[in-house]
Amino acid sequence: MHLKVPTRRDFVRTSATTAAGLVLAPGLLAKGLTASPRGSMRIGIIGSGNMGGAVGLQWARAGHEILFSSRNPSDLNELVGAAGSRARAGYPQDAATFGDAVLIAVPYGALPEVGRASAPLMRGKVVIDCGNPRADRDGPMADDAMAKGTGVASAEYLPGVRLVRAFNALSYQQVEREAHREGEKIGIPIASDDAEAIQITSDLVVDAGFDPVVVGGLARARDFDRGTPVYVRGMTAAQLRDALGLR
Numbered sequence: 001m002h003l004k005v006p007t008r009r010d011f012v013r014t015s016a017t018t019a020a021g022l023v024l025a026p027g028l029l030a031k032g033l034t035a036s037p038r039g040s041m042r043i044g045i046i047g048s049g050n051m052g053g054a055v056g057l058q059w060a061r062a063g064h065e066i067l068f069s070s071r072n073p074s075d076l077n078e079l080v081g082a083a084g085s086r087a088r089a090g091y092p093q094d095a096a097t098f099g100d101a102v103l104i105a106v107p108y109g110a111l112p113e114v115g116r117a118s119a120p121l122m123r124g125k126v127v128i129d130c131g132n133p134r135a136d137r138d139g140p141m142a143d144d145a146m147a148k149g150t151g152v153a154s155a156e157y158l159p160g161v162r163l164v165r166a167f168n169a170l171s172y173q174q175v176e177r178e179a180h181r182e183g184e185k186i187g188i189p190i191a192s193d194d195a196e197a198i199q200i201t202s203d204l205v206v207d208a209g210f211d212p213v214v215v216g217g218l219a220r221a222r223d224f225d226r227g228t229p230v231y232v233r234g235m236t237a238a239q240l241r242d243a244l245g246l247r
Contacts, residue, residue, distance in 0.1 A: 014102050038203055040064050044090045044099025047112055050172035051130060052105030053079050055208055058179050062207035069095035070123050096121035103128045103167070104158075104234075108145065109138030115157035123160040126197045128204075129168035132226040151191050151221025164192040164201045165221035175233060178234065179209030187213040187237035189230065189244070191221035211237040215244055 019157045041064050042131035045052045048068035059064045060083035062132055068076050073089040096118035104115060108131040130137045133142030133150060145153035151165045169189055178186050192198045215223055223244055224230050230243050241247050 012215065022247075034232055038070075042098055042100045043067070043174035043204075044095030044097070044102040044180065045111075046095050046102060046104045046118065048076055048079060048089075051167070051175070052103060054172040054175040055103060055105070055130075056087075057083055058085055058175065058208040059204065064207070067095045067098040074134075093118055093121060099125065101126040101128065102161075103130065105130050105167075107131065107137060108133040108142060108150075109149070111154065111157045113140070115159070116166060119158050119160060122158070125163060126194075126200050127158060128164045128166050128201055129158070129163040130165075132168050134226070144229075146225065149219060149222030150225050151218030155218055162192070162197040163192045163218065164190060164194070164197050165224075166190045166201050166205065166212075168226070169224040169228075170234070171232050174234060175208070181209070184236040185209065185211040185215045185237070186234050187210055187211045187240040188246065189213050189215045189224040189240060191215045191218050191224075193217045211244070213237050213244075215238045215246065 012228070038188060042246055043056070043064050044067045045056045045057055046069055050054065050072050053068070056066050056068055064081055064086070065232060066087040068079055068083070068087060068089050068093045070076055070089070074090060076089040080089050090098070092114065102125055104111070110166060111129070111131055117148065135142040150168070154165065156235065157162050166188055170186060171195040188205045190198055190201055190205065190212055192201070198214055202214065205212040230240055
């Protein structure tokens, strides 16, 4: 499938939101923050640890409705309080049902279980996968995923969804520290076989405080997998395009 690679001009939006970490007083959320110009989306987050929590907070500040999920939703009270009145907590399958879009931010070894439990609930939805296979943690399935490329491997675990690979090539510390920074933003590489899902994800990347860089279809997600030259390097969109040969 041939995908037009949008330019930086296509996606850059202004935002009054500033970067912050997970420990915030709930009242801070409403002060001086600008909602997404495209309106609110319902976003479910499966896996609300460091990465899911950090990205979800940025989306909450942009005005989206967020359902953070965990096997123990009561553990998410502080995170939900920081995100404000449009956020709530639930179980992973609640997030899968709730979201018009869903972010999966679990250790990669848990992805097969997520797929078995929740893929039917996410059928036809935009699903953003940001997990990275690691053999020391996830076992042999991680080596298989890296050999195939994570975009291709994740699609096998999540049948029927409109899968996007994004937010995997930066750390949660970069999300907390660099979102909505002054000057050129950190670029977020994006890969999907669904053009509309790419556009939706690109908008969400902007809302999170970063610059979307469309790389191509899911097969090209391997170009920004863990261990590649662009992984967690904090490159700008222009630097990413140069490094990935997109110019």
